Amino acid sequence: MAITSANQLELLQTAEAVAREKMIDPELVVEAMEESLARAAKSRYGAEMDIRVSIDRKTGKATFTRVRTVVEDEELENYQAELTVEQAKQYMENPAVGDELRDEVPPVEMGRIAAQSAKQVILQKVREAERDRQYDEFKDRAGTIINGVVKREEYGNVIVDIGRGEGILRRNEKIGRESYRPNDRIRCYIKDVRREARGPQIFLSRTDPQFMAELFKMEVPEIYDGIIEIKAVARDPGSRAKIAVISYDGSIDPVGACVGMRGSRVQAVVNELQGEKIDIIPWNEDQPTFLVNALQPAEVSKVVLDEEAERIEVVVPDEQLSLAIGRRGQNVRLASQLTGLDIDIMTDAEESKRRQAEFAERTNLFMDKLDLDEFFAQLLVSEGFTSLEEVAYVEMDELLVIDGVDESTAEELQARARDVLEEANRAALEAARALGVEDSLVDFEGLTPQMIEALAKDSVLTLEDFATCADWELAGGWTSVDGERVKDDGVLEPFDVSLEEAQNLVMTARIELGWVDPADLVTEEAEEDLEDGAEDDGEASTEEAEA
Incomplete structure (x- = not known):
């Protein structure tokens, strides 16, 4: 099949029709056609040739051009697509490395195989453009709610039609034992959008805590306007949830605004979440006060906070223990998620x-x-x-x-x-x-004899050994293992040595040994002060500008 004047305009018409159907840029379709025609030409003239095709955007005329690039003599490898400076002098004046020699060649006759290959190239390019369009459309919508229609269910996973794409609601992202039939309308939270080889994957969720937060944003205008802010959310999907809110307008009660007239606002969210009970809690900067609120409806007698360990002890009346813990530990678990603290509950008697x-x-x-x-x-x-x-x-x-x-x-x-x-x-x-402790450690100021004995039992026998210790090895600390906080015991922890005190002791030892120059420390502190001052100045300037 030759590209004659009769079907030249058909190229542009086809490109526009495909672009309109797939909702992509027509230019991308035309470029795909140019590439497919160039491949067909290479199969006719030789794969080593650099054949390029240009389709006129107005007339649809396809121009086939052979391109040869000028290279250094020693770099000449492909004689069909490259030529040296001396060879180029026959065709152009003063050729230089990198110049291109272009010669128009006759259009190709496209056989059945070439036409099929060209069709595959165009389809592949169109599919890639369609995937890029879908990804660009949905990547910025992650973290928002979307309405869709159920298309089908596969092994417990729900495939949802969300307009110009499909999303997947995994089995573990559904609330309880939710089941859907084809054509059911569904509201989901876009949890993640990933670019993958098979196309953009849009992962939906109905169990994510932020799904509930976004629902409240839709139902409560004060949240949407920023007058009320959702500070924390904790959910046991389908059963119970806690949400902490704060108002930046003293005349507006954040809890009352979220509940709505006769509970209309919160009820709308509850209905969407399959009857999930929601506790709306006023947020407070004071952690013990916030925790007392979070443990509602249980009453709290006393709170003891360990900020360093991020743990908190809560004392409740004997008759309130089961209420504070909740069914299967639900209440205290949600309160812990909401506050970010490990909570130990005991009764007054205990x-x-x-x-x-x-x-x-x-x-x-x-x-x-x-x-x-x-x-x-x-x-x-x-x-x-x-x-x-x-x-x-x-x-x-x-x-x-x-x-x-x-x-x-x-x-x-x-x-x-x-x-x-x-x-x-x-x-x-x-x-x-x-145990072998040397005088260098015994004479070091800041360590008691009991501390020295504890260090000796841990094989820290010299000042050099002590100077190589990490602060957490001395004072202890907390690390996360598989999402759970695990305690690291410190050698000097029984003596109530804080992390800051441990840092100062180790740094003093390093200075005494000559490992660290005190002048360097002064310089670092001065630089930090300058940075802090610059930040403060920047904030002050911003505030003045806003004023």
């Missing part, structure tokens, strides 16, 4: 029992070490003394306020406490030296 155990332990410590009777030891504990160090080195006035303690009694108490501590220090140093 907390009282623990306090009594601590009281008895400290009483026995003072009775054994200071040779006191039970009444006097209990008196010390009641006044807040928890260790021998506090008794030994506290100001005298703090002991004199205790009933029945005069100056001579206070001096005797402190003398006994200091004797016990000195003996314990001596014993700890002897044990450490027996």
Whole structure:
């Protein structure tokens, strides 16, 4: 089949029809036609030739051109598509490397095989353009809600028609035991859009926490306008959920706005989520207060927060324990997800029992070490003394306020406490030296004899060994393993050494050993201060500009 004037315009008409049907740029279809014609020409004139085809966008006329590129003599490999500078002089004046020599060649006669090959090239290019269009359309819609129509179900996964593409709602992304039939309307959250070889894959979800947040944004105008913000969401899909909200307008109640008149707004979300119960909670910057809100409807008696470990202890009345934990631990689990804290729940009775155990332990410590009777030891504990160090080195006035303690009694108490501590220090140093501790570590300021003994048991025997320790190895810390927080015990953790204190001790050791120049530290701190100052100035300038 030759490309004659009779069918030249058909090329453009075909390109426009295909582009209109697939909703892609007609230029892409024409370029695919040019490539397919160029392949057909190469099969006719030789695969080594560089044949290029150009289709006139107005007349549809296809022009076939043979291109030869000027190269260096030693780089000449393809004699059909390349030529040297000397050879090029026969065809052009002052040729240079990189110049192209173009010669028009006659159009090709396209046989059945060539025409079929050209058709495949065009179809492939059209498919690629269609996939790119779909990806570009949906990639920016990730994180939003979309309405679709169920096309079919495959092995529990639902294929959804979402307009110019298809999305997949996996079995584990459906709420409970949801089932759909073809042509059912469905509302989903676009969780992810990926570009893959078989085309863009659009993954949908109805269990993602952000699906509920987006539903509230649709139902509550104040959230859409930014007056109310959703700070956190936790879901047990199909069963129960908690959502934390805050209002930036003092006249608007965030919880009331989300509930709506007679519960109309929240009910619309509940209906979409198959009856999932939703607790709407006011968000608070103070974590203990926020947690008390998050554990609703249970009442909380006391909260103890460990910020470093990101754990929190909650004490509830005995009769509130089951309500606080919830069915199968649901309430406390959702509260933990909402706050990002590990939560330990105990009753008033359990907390009282623990306090009594601590009281008895400290009483026995003072009775054994200071040779006191039970009444006097209990008196010390009641006044807040928890260790021998506090008794030994506290100001005298703090002991004199205790009933029945005069100056001579206070001096005797402190003398006994200091004797016990000195003996314990001596014993700890002897044990450490027996393990091989060197004087460089013993003489290092900031470590107690008990700390040195603990380090020796962990094979840290010299100042060099200590300087190579990581701060978390000394102070302990937390790491995530398979999504769960795991505790790393530190060598000096029993002595309440914080991560910052551990960093300072290790850095001091490195300076003493000459591994670190203090001047470098000063320079780094100065640079950080300058950066912080620049950021502050930038923020101030922005605020002034906004004002």
